[in-house]
Amino acid sequence: MFQTVSWVSLGLVLAGIVVHCLVSPRRRLPKGEAAKSICDGDRSLLAKLKCLACPLALGSLIVLFITGFAGRLLFGELMTGYTLMLHVGLAPVFVVCLGFIVITWGHQCLLNDTDRQRLAGLLCLNKPDSGGTPDLGWKLTFWLAMFLAVPASLSMVLSMFPIFGTHGQETLLCLHQYSSLALTLSAMIHVYLVIRRKFSS
Amino acid sequence: MIQVIRTLLPLVLVFGACALAQAAEKGKGFGDGHDGNRASVTHLIDLFDDKGDQIKSSIQPRPISMRNTCGKCHDYDTMAAGWHFHSGSTNVLSGRVGEPWVLTDNRIRTQIPISNRGWKGTYKPGDVDMNAWKFLKKFSSHFPGGNYGEMAPSEDEEDEEEEVDTSELFRWEISGKYEINCLACHHADRKQNQSDAAFQAAKENYRWAATVASGLASVKGTASELEDFYDPEFDGHKIITSYDKSRFDSNDKVFLDIVRKPTSNSCYFCHSTQSLETPGEDEWVHNEDIHLTSGMSCADCHRNGVDHMISRGDIEPSKTPHGSADYLKAYDPKKVTSYSCQGCHMGDPNADDPAAKMGGHLGAPIPEHKGMPPVHFEKLSCTACHSGRLPTGNTARVRTARIHTLGLHGKLASMQPQLPHVVTPVFARMANGKIGPHNMIWPSFWGTQTNGVVKPLAPNLVREIAPDELGIEIEEPERVNDWIELSEEQIGNVLKLIGDYEWELEEGEPKPLPVYVAGGRLYRLSNGVVVSENHDAGEPYKWPIAHDVRPAAQSLGSNGRCADCHDKDSPFIFGQVEVDTPIKPAEKQSVAMTEFGELDRGYYEMFAFTFLFRPWLKVVVILSCILLGMVLLLYALKGLDTVIKAAGKKVSSKQ
Numbered sequence: 001m002f003q004t005v006s007w008v009s010l011g012l013v014l015a016g017i018v019v020h021c022l023v024s025p026r027r028r029l030p031k032g033e034a035a036k037s038i039c040d041g042d043r044s045l046l047a048k049l050k051c052l053a054c055p056l057a058l059g060s061l062i063v064l065f066i067t068g069f070a071g072r073l074l075f076g077e078l079m080t081g082y083t084l085m086l087h088v089g090l091a092p093v094f095v096v097c098l099g100f101i102v103i104t105w106g107h108q109c110l111l112n113d114t115d116r117q118r119l120a121g122l123l124c125l126n127k128p129d130s131g132g133t134p135d136l137g138w139k140l141t142f143w144l145a146m147f148l149a150v151p152a153s154l155s156m157v158l159s160m161f162p163i164f165g166t167h168g169q170e171t172l173l174c175l176h177q178y179s180s181l182a183l184t185l186s187a188m189i190h191v192y193l194v195i196r197r198k199f200s201s
Numbered sequence: 202m203i204q205v206i207r208t209l210l211p212l213v214l215v216f217g218a219c220a221l222a223q224a225a226e227k228g229k230g231f232g233d234g235h236d237g238n239r240a241s242v243t244h245l246i247d248l249f250d251d252k253g254d255q256i257k258s259s260i261q262p263r264p265i266s267m268r269n270t271c272g273k274c275h276d277y278d279t280m281a282a283g284w285h286f287h288s289g290s291t292n293v294l295s296g297r298v299g300e301p302w303v304l305t306d307n308r309i310r311t312q313i314p315i316s317n318r319g320w321k322g323t324y325k326p327g328d329v330d331m332n333a334w335k336f337l338k339k340f341s342s343h344f345p346g347g348n349y350g351e352m353a354p355s356e357d358e359e360d361e362e363e364e365v366d367t368s369e370l371f372r373w374e375i376s377g378k379y380e381i382n383c384l385a386c387h388h389a390d391r392k393q394n395q396s397d398a399a400f401q402a403a404k405e406n407y408r409w410a411a412t413v414a415s416g417l418a419s420v421k422g423t424a425s426e427l428e429d430f431y432d433p434e435f436d437g438h439k440i441i442t443s444y445d446k447s448r449f450d451s452n453d454k455v456f457l458d459i460v461r462k463p464t465s466n467s468c469y470f471c472h473s474t475q476s477l478e479t480p481g482e483d484e485w486v487h488n489e490d491i492h493l494t495s496g497m498s499c500a501d502c503h504r505n506g507v508d509h510m511i512s513r514g515d516i517e518p519s520k521t522p523h524g525s526a527d528y529l530k531a532y533d534p535k536k537v538t539s540y541s542c543q544g545c546h547m548g549d550p551n552a553d554d555p556a557a558k559m560g561g562h563l564g565a566p567i568p569e570h571k572g573m574p575p576v577h578f579e580k581l582s583c584t585a586c587h588s589g590r591l592p593t594g595n596t597a598r599v600r601t602a603r604i605h606t607l608g609l610h611g612k613l614a615s616m617q618p619q620l621p622h623v624v625t626p627v628f629a630r631m632a633n634g635k636i637g638p639h640n641m642i643w644p645s646f647w648g649t650q651t652n653g654v655v656k657p658l659a660p661n662l663v664r665e666i667a668p669d670e671l672g673i674e675i676e677e678p679e680r681v682n683d684w685i686e687l688s689e690e691q692i693g694n695v696l697k698l699i700g701d702y703e704w705e706l707e708e709g710e711p712k713p714l715p716v717y718v719a720g721g722r723l724y725r726l727s728n729g730v731v732v733s734e735n736h737d738a739g740e741p742y743k744w745p746i747a748h749d750v751r752p753a754a755q756s757l758g759s760n761g762r763c764a765d766c767h768d769k770d771s772p773f774i775f776g777q778v779e780v781d782t783p784i785k786p787a788e789k790q791s792v793a794m795t796e797f798g799e800l801d802r803g804y805y806e807m808f809a810f811t812f813l814f815r816p817w818l819k820v821v822v823i824l825s826c827i828l829l830g831m832v833l834l835l836y837a838l839k840g841l842d843t844v845i846k847a848a849g850k851k852v853s854s855k856q
Contacts, residue, residue: 030844032690046401075658078576080576081801081804082804083449085804085807085808085811088818089811089816091822092818092822092825094819095821095822095825095829096821096825096828098825098829099824099825099828099829100818102828102829102832102833103828103832106460106832106836110836111840112837116847143836144832146829146832146833147833148827149829150826150829150830150833153822153825153826154822154823154826156822157819157822157823157826159572159574160815160819161413161819162572162760162761163571164571164572165568165569165570166568166569166570166573166575166578168571168653169570169572169573169574169575170575173574173575
C-alpha cells in the first residue's frame with residue numbers, strides 16, 4: 001500500500017513540476033521583489049549559519065529520503081543495517097536544521113496581504129484574484145514542510161520509549177512513513193518554486 | 202415380495218455378520234474416538250500378555266503386552282507412527298531439528314550425535330554399526346518403547362541376511378520386544394516409575410519394562426544373564442513376574458488410572474533439563490517454566506490426536522514451517538498454530554475459529570511489547586527473548602534427561618555423567634531464518650574420510666584398534682574438565698593404528714583416511730605429522746530450545762530495555778560460546794556468539810556504540826520538535842490574529 005501511494009504521489013508531483021515548468025510562463029518580478037541570495041552582504045555568524053542550514057537540511061533530507069525510501073520502494077524491504085544507522089544518525093541533523101530555519105526564515109515566509117487575498121481566493125472565501133502571487137506557493141509549502149516535520153520526527157522518537165506496544169509501534173511507523181512522504185513532496189515543490197522564483201528575478 | 206425378502210434376508214445377515222466379524226477381528230480404534238463427553242473413561246480392563254492370553258492373578262503370569270492390552274480398543278499401529286515412536290522407521294519424518302541421542306564413550310573421547318531423522322550434524326545408527334538391538338542396549342533408559350524396540354529381525358531376514366548376529370536373535374527371543382509403553386505417559390498413578398523401566402531395560406528385560414514401571418508387578422531375573430539358548434519351556438521360568446494380586450478384582454480385571462492428557466510429570470522423565478550453575482544441593486532454587494508455574498501442563502500446548510503427532514509449538518501462522526513439506530504432511534497448520542507461542546498469545550490471523558484469531562488462548566496474556574520495534578519479530582523467534590537461561594558473558598552448561606540419563610534411582614543412580622558437555626544458550630540462526638536459543642554439543646570421534654566424506658567409527662572398533670594408546674585399561678584416569686586429556690601425539694598414534702587396520706574394501710574403493718574430529722576441527726596425518734583444520738564434520742550440533750520460558754519481566758528487552766541486547770557487552774550478541782574438546786581441555790576455548798547468529802560483529806559493535814548517543818538523540822529531536830511546534834503555534838496565532846482583525850474590519854465597514 002505504502003509503496004503504491006509513494007510511487008503514485010512522487011510520480012504526480014514530479015510530473016506536475018515538469019508540466020508546470022513547461023506550461024506556466026516565468027514572469028519577471030518587479031525590481032524590489034527580486035529574491036536575494038540568502039547571505040548577500042551579511043557577514044554575521046547568524047547569517048553564516050543561515051547560509052549553512054538550508055543546504056544542510058536539504059542535503060540531509062535527500063539522504064534521509066534515499067535511505068528511507070530506496071529499499072522500500074525498489075525492493076519492498078524495511079531499512080536495516082548500516083542504512084538504518086545512517087538514517088537515524090542524520091535525522092537529528094535534519095530536525096535541528098529545521099528548527100534553526102523556522103526561526104531564521106519564518107518571518108520571511110509570513111503571508112503578506114496579497115498572499116492572504118490569493119489564499120482566500122483559492123479557498124473560495126473571496127473573489128478570485130486573477131493577478132496571482134508568485135510567493136504563495138513556496139511560502140505555503142514551507143509551512144507545510146515545517147508542520148509535517150513534527151509528526152515525522154516525534155513518531156520515531158516516541159517509539160524509542162517504552163510507551164507504545166506492538167500495535168502502537170506499527171501505527172507510529174505508519175505515521176512516520178506517510179508524514180515523511182508528505183514532507184518530502186512538499187519540500188520538492190518548495191525547492192522547485194524557490195528555484196523558479198530565483199531564476200525569475 | 203415375501204419370496205424376495207426370504208431370498209435376500211440371509212444374504213444381508215451373512216454380509217452383516219462378516220462385517221462385524223471383520224471389525225471385531227481388527228479390534229482397532231473404537232476407543233480412539235471421542236463422543237464429546239469430557240468425563241474421563243474408567244479403565245477397569247483385562248490385561249493381556251504378548252501371546253494374547255489374558256493375565257490372571259491365579260496362574261503363572263507373563264508381563265503385560267501393550268499391543269495386546271491397549272490395542273484391544275486403540276489403534277496401536279496408528280499411534281506407532283507418532284513422533285515418539287517412528288524415528289527408526291524407513292519413512293521417518295525429519296521435522297524440526299531436535300535433541301539427538303548421543304553415543305558417548307569417554308575412554309575413547311567420543312561423543313557422536315545420533316539420529317535417524319537426517320538432521321545435519323547427526324549420524325544414523327547404522328553409521329556407527331548400531332542396529333536396533335545395540336540401539337536399545339545403549340539408549341533404553343529413557344526410551345518410550347516401540348520403534349527400535351520392536352525391530353527384531355524377522356525370520357525371513359534371518360534367512361536372507363548373513364550379517365544378522367545370531368546371538369542377537371537369541372537375545373531378542375529372551376528379552377522380548379520393547380513395545381510402546383503407553384503407561385509411561387497415560388498412567389496417572391503415582392506408582393508409575395520410569396526409573397524401574399530403565400532398570401529393567403538395563404537388565405535387557407524389555408518385555409517386562411512397562412509392567413514393572415506401572416507398579417502392577419515386580420520381576421525377578423535378568424535376561425542379560427541368561428544363556429543364549431535359554432528356553433522357559435525347557436529351563437523353567439527364570440524371570441518371574443509377580444503381580445500385586447490386590448489390584449485384580451474377582452473377574453481378573455485391573456483398574457488403571459488412565460488419563461487422556463499426560464501429566465507434566467510423565468513428560469519430565471525424558472524432557473528435563475538441569476542447569477549446572479546450581480546443581481545438587483541447590484537444585485531447589487530452580488524455577489519451572491512459567492506456564493507450568495501458572496498451572497498449565499505440557500500437554501496443554503503439546504497436543505495430539507490418535508496419530509500421536511504431537512504439536513511442537515514452532516509453526517507460525519500462515520507460513521510453511523521451515524520450508525519443509527514434512528511438517529505439512531504431518532500437520533494441518535490451521536489446527537496446530539493456535540498452540541504455538543504466537544498462536545496462543547497473539548492469535549492466528551488465518552484460523553477458521555474467530556476465537557483463535559483473537560489470541561489469549563487458555564488465558565494467555567496478549568503481550569504489548571512496549572518500546573519494541575516490530576522488526577524484532579521478523580528477526581527473532583519468541584524464544585530468543587523468553588526462553589532458556591538468561592545469557593551471560595559465557596555460555597553455561599546443562600544436562601538433559603536423555604543425554605545424561607537423569608532421573609534414575611536405586612542401583613542406576615550412581616551414574617552421574619557430565620559428558621557430553623551441553624552448552625547453552627547459543628543464539629543461532631534457525632531453519633526459519635530467525636535467531637533463537639539453542640543447546641549445543643561439540644562432536645568428537647575417530648573416523649574415516651573417503652572422497653571428502655567423514656564418517657565416525659563405531660566406538661567398539663576404536664577400542665579394539667587402539668586400546669593401549671587410549672588407555673582403556675586404566676582404572677581411574679586423570680580427568681581435566683571432565684575429559685581424559687588427549688595429546689596430539691596420542692592422536693597421531695591412534696590415527697596410524699586406524700590407518701593400518703585391514704579394511705574390507707570393495708574393488709576400486711579407495712582406502713579411507715583416518716581422522717579425528719573434536720572441538721570443531723578435523724585432525725589427520727600429513728606425512729606422518731598430525732595437522733588440523735576447520736571442517737564441516739566438526740561443526741557443533743545444536744538444537745533449538747523453548748523451555749523453560751521465563752516470566753515476562755525476566756525476558757530480554759522487557760520494558761524497553763534495549764541495552765539487554767544492544768549494549769557493547771551484551772551477551773546476546775557479544776557472548777562467547779564454549780568450545781568443548783578433549784584436546785587441551787584445561788584451556789578456555791571459545792567462539793564468538795555472532796558466528797552462530799551469522800551476524801556482522803563490526804556492525805553490531807557500531808550499532809551498540811550509537812546507543813551511547815541515543816539519549817542525546819532523543820533530547821535533541823524532542824527539543825527541536827518543541828521549538829518547531831512553538832514557532833508554528835506562534836505564527837498560527839499571528840495568522841489567526843490577522844484573520845480576526847480582518848473579519849472585525851469587514852463587519853465594522855458594513856455597519
